[in-house]
Amino acid sequence: xxxxxxxxxxxxxxxxxxxxxxxxxxxxxxxxxxxxxxxxxxxxxxxxxxxxxxxxxxxxxxxxxxxxxxxxxxxxxxxxxxxxxxxxxxxxxxxxxxxxxxxxxxxxxxxxxxxxxxxxxxxxxxxxxxxxxxxxxxxxxxxxxxxxxxxxxxxxxxxxxxxxxxxxxxxxxxxxxxxxxxxxxxxxxxxxxxxxxxxxxxxxxxxxxxxxxxxxxxxxxxxxxxxxxxxxxxxxxxxxxxxxxxxxxxxxxxxxxxxxxxxxxxxxxxxxxxxxxxxxxxxxxxxxxxxxxxxxxxxxxxxxxxxxxxxxxxxxxxxxxxxxxxxxxxxxxxxxxxxxxxxxxxxxxxxxxxxxxxxxxxxxxxxxxxxxxxxxxxxxxxxxxxxxxxxxxxxxxxxxxxxxxxxxxxxxxxxxxxxxxxxxxxxxxxxxxxxxxxxxxxxxxxxxxxxxxxxxxxxxxxxxxxxxxxxxxxxxxxxxxxxxxxxxxxxxxxxxxxxxxxxxxxxxxxxxxxxxxxxxxxxxxxx
Numbered sequence: 001x002x003x004x005x006x007x008x009x010x011x012x013x014x015x016x017x018x019x020x021x022x023x024x025x026x027x028x029x030x031x032x033x034x035x036x037x038x039x040x041x042x043x044x045x046x047x048x049x050x051x052x053x054x055x056x057x058x059x060x061x062x063x064x065x066x067x068x069x070x071x072x073x074x075x076x077x078x079x080x081x082x083x084x085x086x087x088x089x090x091x092x093x094x095x096x097x098x099x100x101x102x103x104x105x106x107x108x109x110x111x112x113x114x115x116x117x118x119x120x121x122x123x124x125x126x127x128x129x130x131x132x133x134x135x136x137x138x139x140x141x142x143x144x145x146x147x148x149x150x151x152x153x154x155x156x157x158x159x160x161x162x163x164x165x166x167x168x169x170x171x172x173x174x175x176x177x178x179x180x181x182x183x184x185x186x187x188x189x190x191x192x193x194x195x196x197x198x199x200x201x202x203x204x205x206x207x208x209x210x211x212x213x214x215x216x217x218x219x220x221x222x223x224x225x226x227x228x229x230x231x232x233x234x235x236x237x238x239x240x241x242x243x244x245x246x247x248x249x250x251x252x253x254x255x256x257x258x259x260x261x262x263x264x265x266x267x268x269x270x271x272x273x274x275x276x277x278x279x280x281x282x283x284x285x286x287x288x289x290x291x292x293x294x295x296x297x298x299x300x301x302x303x304x305x306x307x308x309x310x311x312x313x314x315x316x317x318x319x320x321x322x323x324x325x326x327x328x329x330x331x332x333x334x335x336x337x338x339x340x341x342x343x344x345x346x347x348x349x350x351x352x353x354x355x356x357x358x359x360x361x362x363x364x365x366x367x368x369x370x371x372x373x374x375x376x377x378x379x380x381x382x383x384x385x386x387x388x389x390x391x392x393x394x395x396x397x398x399x400x401x402x403x404x405x406x407x408x409x410x411x412x413x414x415x416x417x418x419x420x421x422x423x424x425x426x427x428x429x430x431x432x433x434x435x436x437x438x439x440x441x442x443x444x445x446x447x448x449x450x451x452x453x454x455x456x457x458x459x460x461x462x463x464x465x466x467x468x469x470x471x472x473x474x475x476x477x478x479x480x481x482x483x484x485x486x487x488x489x490x491x492x493x494x495x496x497x498x499x500x501x502x503x504x505x506x507x508x509x510x511x512x513x514x515x516x517x518x519x520x521x522x523x524x525x526x527x
Contacts (some may be wrong), residue, residue, distance in 0.1 A: 076415070102204060114197070379406055381410070
């Protein structure tokens with residue numbers, strides 16, 4: 001009998017502990033202690049102390065007051081799974097798809113958000129009424145004839161997560177034109193070539209950005225990536241420098257060091273989830289890929305690294321390719337030959353027309369920050385110390401943010417991966433004013449959208465009056481009208497590095513004064 005009672009007690013012990021925890025959280029004093037603990041953990045803003053950084057700190061209110069949710073809603077795994085698997089907006093976002101034909105015959109998809117369903121008009125009316133409460137300026141996208149375009153880049157395995165849908169919903173209600181970029185073979189995008197997008201290959205994104213700009217040539221174009229989608233966004237910014245059409249960019253829970261991310265062990269539930277998505281994409285086109293790689297061996301991979309290497313590295317494909325002739329004579333199957341590409345297309349793609357020689361060579365051309373010193377637009381990265389999908393925060397390239405004026409890092413203690421859940425209505429009721437309506441949202445969404453508005457205000461203000469935000473730590477000056485280069489040059493191919501290399505300064509380039517330590521914001525553009 002005693003054994004039976006003891007077994008029952010152990011069986012109900014977890015439920016009893018959860019019940020006691022709920023009672024403790026509802027106790028006013030315990031709730032007060034929890035809120036004080038969360039609010040005391042202010043996010044770290046790591047950057048080179050430039051004029052833009054100072055302006056963001058003064059005018060971006062969301063940056064200084066995160067109001068992140070306490071435990072248990074703030075548990076990193078709960079936030080991560082919530083952002084990846086379920087959300088409050090569901091399928092309320094409506095999209096119109098454009099399929100773009102690329103230079104090599106491939107296809108990528110861009111989805112334009114055309115509505116948020118019920119409540120869109122109410123949301124717009126509320127944001128219009130709140131325009132005077134945003135740092136003394138108009139909200140970006142309202143009361144202008146050319147609303148800004150927000151380009152969203154999903155995770156590398158593709159598809160729209162609830163986290164990204166919530167950002168779409170919030171951006172549309174604030175007046176943005178929202179468009180989502182889907183790489184080839186993902187999110188129902190047809191695959192017309194035996195090529196998948198490498199982790200840091202920005203060639204397809206480059207053509208999509210050019211198309212989006214042609215649709216709205218007078219609009220400000222900004223971009224934000226989610227998780228591993230930062231690989232192609234950061235690569236694009238580095239390869240194109242000041243020739244990009246983007247005015248500013250942001251990355252939520254970004255993968256800043258791709259090789260380290262693939263080589264770091266991920267918790268099993270997340271590893272198998274991401275691997276399942278990648279294998280489903282390959283399995284859908286298995287017959288088409290059998291002529292150029294060992295599909296069965298790739299599908300048998302037990303880690304993301306093995307899967308990526310067997311897809312894109314010739315060292316992992318050589319044994320299979322040499323063991324049998326190609327099924328399609330039109331496709332060259334040698335480890336150093338273009339895969340069924342016309343000579344002109346292979347020439348345009350350069351080294352990417354060929355498989356990487358090995359794992360290290362693959363990352364020499366795909367590391368997201370390989371050309372970080374060429375980035376010429378401000379990039380805000382939002383990271384969390386408890387992110388279960390990324391390597392430890394101690395591996396972040398902090399020196400890059402401290403020395404490069406275009407990279408800004410917000411590092412929080414809580415948030416999970418693309419979570420950053422805010423406090424609920426009960427916790428925030430005391431801070432609410434009659435003009436500030438509380439709604440469920442992600443703190444990272446609020447920061448990103450406000451960052452775009454504040455950065456645009458900063459740049460437009462300098463264009464309008466030519467003033468210089470001076471001081472011992474930075475100043476800004478804008479030369480001429482912000483025009484864009486009409487013809488995009490082919491991407492430059494450089495050796496992978498994350499450190500600034502010495503090179504001659506051209507007129508109009510951003511520079512660092514070694515003697516005074518002053519950074520001058522100067523960008524020149526031609527049509």
